[in-house]
Amino acid sequence: MQTATIKFTKNDLAKYPFLKEAADYVKTLELKIEDLASPEFSQILERAKERVEEAILYTIVSRKLQNEEVEILSFPTATMLAAATENSFIKRRYALAEAKQTYNDLKFEPRAKILAIAENFQWKILTVNAEEAAAPYEFKLHFTNYLKNTTSLRERKWKLVNRPLTHGNVYLTKNETARLLSEEVRRHIEKRLEIKELPKLPQKITETAETLKSLTIEKIGKAEIEGIPKTVNKEAFPPCITALYEAASKGRHISHIARFTLTTFLVNIGMPTENIVDLFRASSDFNERLTRYQVEHIAGERGSRTRYKPPKCQTLQTHGVCTNPDTQCKEKTHHPLVYYRKRIRDLK
Numbered sequence: 001m002q003t004a005t006i007k008f009t010k011n012d013l014a015k016y017p018f019l020k021e022a023a024d025y026v027k028t029l030e031l032k033i034e035d036l037a038s039p040e041f042s043q044i045l046e047r048a049k050e051r052v053e054e055a056i057l058y059t060i061v062s063r064k065l066q067n068e069e070v071e072i073l074s075f076p077t078a079t080m081l082a083a084a085t086e087n088s089f090i091k092r093r094y095a096l097a098e099a100k101q102t103y104n105d106l107k108f109e110p111r112a113k114i115l116a117i118a119e120n121f122q123w124k125i126l127t128v129n130a131e132e133a134a135a136p137y138e139f140k141l142h143f144t145n146y147l148k149n150t151t152s153l154r155e156r157k158w159k160l161v162n163r164p165l166t167h168g169n170v171y172l173t174k175n176e177t178a179r180l181l182s183e184e185v186r187r188h189i190e191k192r193l194e195i196k197e198l199p200k201l202p203q204k205i206t207e208t209a210e211t212l213k214s215l216t217i218e219k220i221g222k223a224e225i226e227g228i229p230k231t232v233n234k235e236a237f238p239p240c241i242t243a244l245y246e247a248a249s250k251g252r253h254i255s256h257i258a259r260f261t262l263t264t265f266l267v268n269i270g271m272p273t274e275n276i277v278d279l280f281r282a283s284s285d286f287n288e289r290l291t292r293y294q295v296e297h298i299a300g301e302r303g304s305r306t307r308y309k310p311p312k313c314q315t316l317q318t319h320g321v322c323t324n325p326d327t328q329c330k331e332k333t334h335h336p337l338v339y340y341r342k343r344i345r346d347l348k
């Protein structure tokens with residue numbers, strides 16, 4: 001068993017700027033909000049704006065570690081910018097995007113560093129040795145921390161009854177620990193963004209926040225921001241997607257265009273990458289690395305950074321993917337996402 005003993009480097013703080021040590025470091029600089037609007041700090045404000053932009057466009061915030069100071073300082077500045085938009089979609093998206101990048105980085109960290117980051121959030125966590133638990137388990141986490149961070153994870157594997165548990169501790173692989181820590185980070189940032197009353201902000205900051213709001217409306221679309229709920233509602237799926245979802249979850253073979261349609265649809269309604277990857281797990285030729293790559297590519301988190309949309313109904317009809325269109329399909333629908341949004345509104 002091991003407890004954390006490592007000291008975070010400046011590079012760690014740039015990579016994980018939500019850590020207490022990063023906040024302490026920022027405090028020592030005694031910066032004021034007004035300073036951020038001055039030309040000397042323009043690099044920080046620019047990077048902060050970029051962080052929120054990346055979150056809006058690609059649901060991920062890349063790390064730029066060549067200038068650690070700017071990277072550390074741009075995190076609280078980006079949090080302030082997201083809060084200044086007073087837009088719940090942007091705030092949620094920003095928290096999620098930072099959490100996703102954290103997951104991507106944590107997966108490759110040594111155990112000791114994961115442990116130290118977990119302890120930063122007061123997790124009751126220990127590493128396990130080979131005698132105590134067989135591979136692939138590397139950590140054991142107290143069930144209270146486990147439950148807090150699995151409430152929004154819907155796959156069956158996260159249910160407490162499906163986990164190895166001893167003396168109140170849940171055994172976890174390194175990947176799973178990284179995933180739960182990223183949930184903790186998401187909740188931590190969302191909490192920081194719950195500011196009831198904003199302080200008086202310099203004009204430059206409010207203007208930047210306005211630019212970010214316009215970008216969101218332009219790229220994401222007003223209807224999508226307002227009409228797509230945070231949680232996925234399968235009841236609102238159009239018939240074609242219901243059929244594809246069922247086929248995929250039962251491991252049945254689906255054509256390339258059908259798979260593309262299903263993945264793009266799920267990405268666009270906000271299903272997390274992990275859940276989409278898990279959906280394809282039942283397939284006999286399932287390859288986790290490849291599936292994850294494809295989903296992240298479609299979500300715009302890799303390569304061209306374009307988030308793909310599902311094809312229109314007309315295209316799906318041509319390719320035989322349109323299945324049992326119902327009355328709503330026949331009345332007005334020209335796109336599966338339009339169907340979903342309308343149905344969500346009706347169900348409300």
Ligand code: SF4
Pocket residue numbers: 238239240241312313316317321322323324325326329330333334335336339
């Ligand atoms: S009409 Fe469009 S939304 Fe409805 S089942 Fe066909 S492809 Fe899907």
